[in-house]
Amino acid sequence: MIFWLITTLIKILLVFGVLLLSAAYLTLLERKVAARIQNRLGPMEAGFHGILQPIADGIKLFFKEDIIPADANKILFILAPIIVVIPALTTFAVIPFGAPIRILGHIVPLQITNVNIGILFILALSSLGIYGVVIGGWASNSKYSLLGAIRTAAQMISYELSLALSIIGVIMIAGNLSLAQIVSSQAHMWFIVYQPVGFLIYLIASTAEMNRVPFDLGEAEGELVAGFHTEYSSMKFAFYFIGEYAQIVVNSAIITTLFLGGWEGPFLPSVLWFVLKVFVVTLIYIWFRWTYPRLRYDELMDLGWKILLPLALANIVVTGFIMILLGK
């Protein structure tokens, strides 16, 4: 019991630390990749090739003046950035990040907790991310924030459907909702081979869920100043960004677990495989952002409701038919 408690605590601290650190360094990675795509060098001043840039940014944000607008709803204004960060950080509790290891004769699974409804837990938490945006935009009492929040909310509701439906195919093949089981049933073949459409839909819908370019209408700089976080400054502003970047890591980890075989892989240690795959998916998200222009609002809604949703539904039906034909 004591052993279990200690290992779980260590795992929680480890996941928390790594997640926050990678969220911080993702900002640097994004700026570096953006620079390379635009034929620049990116941050070079702080440390070797800008390696200390995230720390410098963090210190700067920490010492900025913290402004709360006079007419804002104070409690909700403070609460909103916190609500953004919580679901992003908690989701990682159910994601297995390595093969079980043996310590002192005990088998320790490298996963904080193995819930038997792992996927639903992730979906439930990701559906709550919207509150931080909506409450933040509303509590600021500014028209740009409100417009950004309403746009974002409408967008997130539209894409959440396709996001949830794109996973159903994986659940059907694995026959289980537990993420540890899903990873172990991919030991021979990754699910991306059976579910290429599901993978693509999840990739697109999750980009929209995170409000990243090309789906960043909620914070379109040209029209809405900065969207829902216009009035935020200092650490509250930073919280929105920690939330966003942690969500990129989490979504990459979910894609890795559901479609790319999780930690399964030959030769290298399992944790390394997991990190490698997550890194590749993260790069895809960043690559998206610096390649595509922003969609118009009606195009965004058309893509969500008229293309992704029917495709996701068709994917489920086709998967079901093939499974029956193959007699699985």
Added chain:
Amino acid sequence: MDALFYIFSIIAIFSALMVILVKNPLTSALYVVLCFFALAGFYILLNMQFLAAMQILVYAGAIIVLIVLVIMLLNLAKAKDTIKDFHQLSVGIISVLLLFVEIILYLNTAGETKPTGIYTNAVINKIGNTQIIGQFLFTKYVFPFEVASILLLVAVIGAYIFAKK
């Protein structure tokens, strides 16, 4: 486990009270979300993880979001002076009285009942409660399930027609 039950109960009752006591509609909508979280906690204590996840996913993640959106779009920052007419008041008092009668009747008749049927906690944990719920929905309760889905379809079509007008 008992302690958890009481913690969830206190949160549920407190947030339910706050829903009707706060003046700001958005804040009361957020208290509804808190209340749903407490209810999800009850489901987990009852070994019904599937229902708990659905409670959060459907109610907290979708339905209350729509309510919040409506509040934001109508810009109901503060509830205007509520009109207290006799009609409203009488309906409210009658429903509260009915609820109290129901609670008293329930407390009087309900003794300690043992769970019946073959699905004990051990069996549910072995098969998985998602599988059991799915099995029942598609065999024994398939008719009510389909009726509910037709009801939702009617609502969707109705909303579409109203939006078109």
